[in-house]
Amino acid sequence: MTSNHTDCHYCLQSLRGRKYALREENAYCVPCYDSLFANPCEECKQPIECDSKDLAYKGRHWHEACFKCAKCSRSLVEKPFAAKDEVLLCTECYSDEYSSKCFHCRKTIMPGSRKMEFKGSSWHESCFVCQYCRQPLGTKPLITKDNENYCVPCFEKKFAHHCYSCKKVITSGGVTYDDQPWHKECFVCAGCTTQLSGQRFISKDEYPYCVDCFSKLYAKKCAACKKPITALGGAKFLSFEERQWHGECFKCAKCSVSLVGQGFLTRQDDVLCHECGSAL
Numbered sequence: 001m002t003s004n005h006t007d008c009h010y011c012l013q014s015l016r017g018r019k020y021a022l023r024e025e026n027a028y029c030v031p032c033y034d035s036l037f038a039n040p041c042e043e044c045k046q047p048i049e050c051d052s053k054d055l056a057y058k059g060r061h062w063h064e065a066c067f068k069c070a071k072c073s074r075s076l077v078e079k080p081f082a083a084k085d086e087v088l089l090c091t092e093c094y095s096d097e098y099s100s101k102c103f104h105c106r107k108t109i110m111p112g113s114r115k116m117e118f119k120g121s122s123w124h125e126s127c128f129v130c131q132y133c134r135q136p137l138g139t140k141p142l143i144t145k146d147n148e149n150y151c152v153p154c155f156e157k158k159f160a161h162h163c164y165s166c167k168k169v170i171t172s173g174g175v176t177y178d179d180q181p182w183h184k185e186c187f188v189c190a191g192c193t194t195q196l197s198g199q200r201f202i203s204k205d206e207y208p209y210c211v212d213c214f215s216k217l218y219a220k221k222c223a224a225c226k227k228p229i230t231a232l233g234g235a236k237f238l239s240f241e242e243r244q245w246h247g248e249c250f251k252c253a254k255c256s257v258s259l260v261g262q263g264f265l266t267r268q269d270d271v272l273c274h275e276c277g278s279a280l
Helices: 030-037 090-097 153-158 213-218 274-277
Strands: 020-023 026-029 054-057 062-064 079-083 086-091 116-118 121-126 142-145 148-152 175-177 180-182 202-203 207-210 237-242 243-246 264-268 270-272
Touching: 020 030, 026 030, 030 121, 079 090, 142 153, 148 153, 202 213, 207 213, 264 274, 270 274
Parallel strands: none
Antiparallel strands: 020 026, 054 062, 079 086, 116 121, 142 148, 175 180, 202 207, 237 243, 264 270
């Protein structure tokens, strides 16, 4: 059973003048070596003989001629490849079959290239751009409108409302007054600058005023109680000879009966009912 590389370790046939293979320092004739140790090819199932190149990947073996893409049959020898469910594919076929498609151009995003993801869709980096200025968005803040992406400055230029007062962009909320948009903090009384959002106000010459300021600046004074007449909430007032009264203040100066809708008489600055006026 001993051998000095002159006899096959298995069949003991002489190796003189014959090819042989070594394994663990023992020499084997080619037929014995192939039958004992050759790996079966994953593709053709034939043994990979010792005079053939054995290509191995994750414990599996192929003849050099059998190591090819399962879809297009191109050789994968010394080329990049990918495996899917133990099937070998060239990078092109793998990409066509399994790689993400760009949301914009619908082409394959090749393995190794940078992929941008947003709201469950994928883009080539060069396709993920602002719809308006066409500059790459990368990881910058963006706003989506009608399935198109915009950088924040372009979105503000194209779509955002600008405050009627300060002219700056209204990014959220806001107030509409006289068909014009305002920031809540800009919608203030033209007299005292108190914020008017959610408050009662009165308009004068296109400017809003709180009730107090409007009353002080513009409201007529009641001839009876001397308080401003604002007419807020549909309150009624009466006017006679450049004088005004609250509805509830327009009454006889002597007996205090209401004169609203009634005939009346005047004496100097007083208004009187017919009965009191006739008695004088």
